[in-house]
Amino acid sequence: MANRQLNPNSESTDNYLKAILALGGPEESRVTSNALARHLDVAPASITNMLQKLAAASTPLVEYERHHGVQLSPSGKKRALEVVRHHRLIETFLYEVLDYPIEEVHEEAERLEHFISERFEQRIAAKLGYPKIDPHGHCIPAMSGRMPKQSSMLLTEAALKTNVLVESVSDRDAGTLKLLKASGIGPGVQIRLQERTPASRCTVVVGRSSKMLELPENIAHSIRVRPLDK
Ligand SMILES: [Zn+2]
Incomplete structure (x- = not known):
């Protein structure tokens, strides 16, 4: 062969x-x-x-x-989307059903995503009520492989002093996720960018609090936001 x-x-x-x-x-x-x-x-x-x-x-x-x-290639894209679907369904399952802390689901999903069968995938999806979003705020591709385009921007690109909603946070670094959790920043949370240094260090206000929070560049870059729905 x-x-x-x-x-x-x-x-x-x-x-x-x-x-x-x-x-x-x-x-x-x-x-x-x-x-x-x-x-x-x-x-x-x-x-x-x-x-x-x-x-x-x-x-x-x-x-x-x-x-x-x-x-x-078309086959490569199909497989990539399937693995992403596995990954995000597993993360949602670990978080929702098995009560894993948010910062620990990614590492488990990285391992398991390659091995689950179509049947297992189906059962997880059904158990969870066919979720469309994972705990980090990322879209879960449909069975057909279709994935809606997310139209968010990086927090570092948001307009100053305007309220926005956190759409998603990067799942790649457990330390960052822990820090974000401790700061009350996650998908669906309202946030306002008060100040941004040229090096993208961001000062934000989270939710309805009046407390300013300073986020280093790498943390600010792990947050995606979208304008508040009117
Ligand atoms: Zn992940």
Whole structure:
């Protein structure tokens, strides 16, 4: 068999596809090897190697041209969305049903997302009442693979002194999530950006309190917001 080395369902393949989906954003732009290397914390040489394998599979999962970055193929995108769906359903299940603290669900989901069967996925979704949003505020792709485009912006890009709603928080760092939880910042919470330094250090007011809270750049960058519904 020509593609013996490449198991299209391996965890590593899934993680590459997921990273390309996330980094490409809603526009599905081409992703550079360097951006992937940083995101996955892998040496650039291994990235090139893996992308070549994914592009050469009997059903190619990516379209890859050296120095021009990489894009998901239709099959690659389908698989990436399936893994994201698993991930977000598992996070919701752990949070809602098993009472995991919010900062611990991501790590478990990273492990389990590769292995659950379609049946298990269905049962979780049914048990939870077919949720559309995970505990971090991210959309859960539908069974069909469709994912609504979220039209939020980074907190650091929000207008000053205007009330906005937190739409989602990044799930990638447990420390950040813990800090946000302690500060009362999570999806659905009203927040106002009072001040922003050129380095994106943000001072915010949370909810109806009058207390100012200073958020370092990395924390401010992990929060997405949208205008308040009128
Ligand atoms: Zn997660």
